[in-house]
Amino acid sequence: MASWYAIRARGTGAEVAIYDEIGAYGVSAKGFLAELGTLPEGTPVDLRLNSPGGSVFDAVAIHNAINRHAGTVTVWIDGIAASAASYIAMAGDEIVMPENTFLMIHDPSGLVMGTAGDMRDMAGTLDKIAAGMTRGYAARSGKTEDEIAALMAAETWFDAAEALEAGLATQLAEPVRIAASFDIARFRNAPPELVEAVETADSEDATTRAEIVEDANDVAPAPPPEPTPQPEAHHPDGTAAAASTGPDAAAIRAEAIAHARAVIDLCRLAGHAQMAGRFLEQDASLDEVRAALLAAKAEAEPEIAPHHPQPGRSSAARPWGEIVARTFKLKG
Numbered sequence: 001m002a003s004w005y006a007i008r009a010r011g012t013g014a015e016v017a018i019y020d021e022i023g024a025y026g027v028s029a030k031g032f033l034a035e036l037g038t039l040p041e042g043t044p045v046d047l048r049l050n051s052p053g054g055s056v057f058d059a060v061a062i063h064n065a066i067n068r069h070a071g072t073v074t075v076w077i078d079g080i081a082a083s084a085a086s087y088i089a090m091a092g093d094e095i096v097m098p099e100n101t102f103l104m105i106h107d108p109s110g111l112v113m114g115t116a117g118d119m120r121d122m123a124g125t126l127d128k129i130a131a132g133m134t135r136g137y138a139a140r141s142g143k144t145e146d147e148i149a150a151l152m153a154a155e156t157w158f159d160a161a162e163a164l165e166a167g168l169a170t171q172l173a174e175p176v177r178i179a180a181s182f183d184i185a186r187f188r189n190a191p192p193e194l195v196e197a198v199e200t201a202d203s204e205d206a207t208t209r210a211e212i213v214e215d216a217n218d219v220a221p222a223p224p225p226e227p228t229p230q231p232e233a234h235h236p237d238g239t240a241a242a243a244s245t246g247p248d249a250a251a252i253r254a255e256a257i258a259h260a261r262a263v264i265d266l267c268r269l270a271g272h273a274q275m276a277g278r279f280l281e282q283d284a285s286l287d288e289v290r291a292a293l294l295a296a297k298a299e300a301e302p303e304i305a306p307h308h309p310q311p312g313r314s315s316a317a318r319p320w321g322e323i324v325a326r327t328f329k330l331k332g
Helices: 029-037 056-068 084-089 116-141 145-153 160-166 192-218 249-269 273-281 286-299
Strands: 005-010 013-018 045-051 073-082 094-098 102-105 109-111 156-159 171-173 328-331
Touching (some): 005 029, 029 056, 045 084, 073 084, 084 102, 094 160, 102 145, 109 116, 116 145, 156 160, 160 171, 249 273, 249 286, 273 286
Parallel strands (some): 013 045, 045 073, 073 094, 094 171
Antiparallel strands (some): 005 013, 102 156, 109 328
16 A cells, blocks of 8 residues: 655655655554665755645654754645644755645644543643644744744644745745645635635546546557357348447447546545546446545544553453544644
8 A cells, every 4th residue: 555655766865755644544654764764874855745744643753853864854845734744844954835835833633532531641642742843843933932832723824925934934936736635624724725726636637537538548449359250130021130339439438437537536525536546547446446445544544542541440341442442543
């Protein structure tokens, strides 16, 4: 299964791309850090970000690893760096934002099921994580921790010019095409222009995918083997019956386009528009697409840590012990 990052060697250094939810698809920061560690000492790195965030634990680990990297790290925000992804961006020596890109900071969130003690533990953990992230944003921007804490509590979105003014970016660049790969509307304060840009890009991607399918169906197939001659059919009056026609090419093409659009729509609804191309290449059925999307959704859940059992209580006494034991999770 594809990971949420890619590391590629280049002639003058390395390129690291994070173009998905951080920590999703079953790949943790451990794999990312292992690959980053194989780069030669002092290798310059271009880190390209287009991510809505994800596991805050993975993001903190990646941020710290980039800080330790001896080579120059230039962060390029290719769409958005939201939530935990914006914290990763702060580790760059330079942070470059095209004029139509966005950066967002907010408080980490989480969910816990259990006793009052479990919930107090969760609140304490969230406070500690938020404090660490606040220090990181403040150190980068030059703002006070109180100023940053207020911005995080409000879920603050910065366009490129605002991020530069706030000290959260170091350079502006020419605008880029916003790639559609996740649902921005799930954030409570997402800028309307960003939501519109993503929806437009998503629509263009769907149209392009349908056109690709049309082009693929326009390619002439290999000629079939010569058929075995069959006796000619005749009507009762002795005249030859019309030969039966083969499958309707226009109907086949229309069916292929309808299938492609259905696959794209399913992927968009599931928040995984980027997976549509792979399904179409594999000629997956709609049932197979639905199953794969459900599996991806399950595996993309935020990181889960063990529940802390209370003295004198065993998990066997709980009907959902195994489920309750895996309900502590955090997102940034």
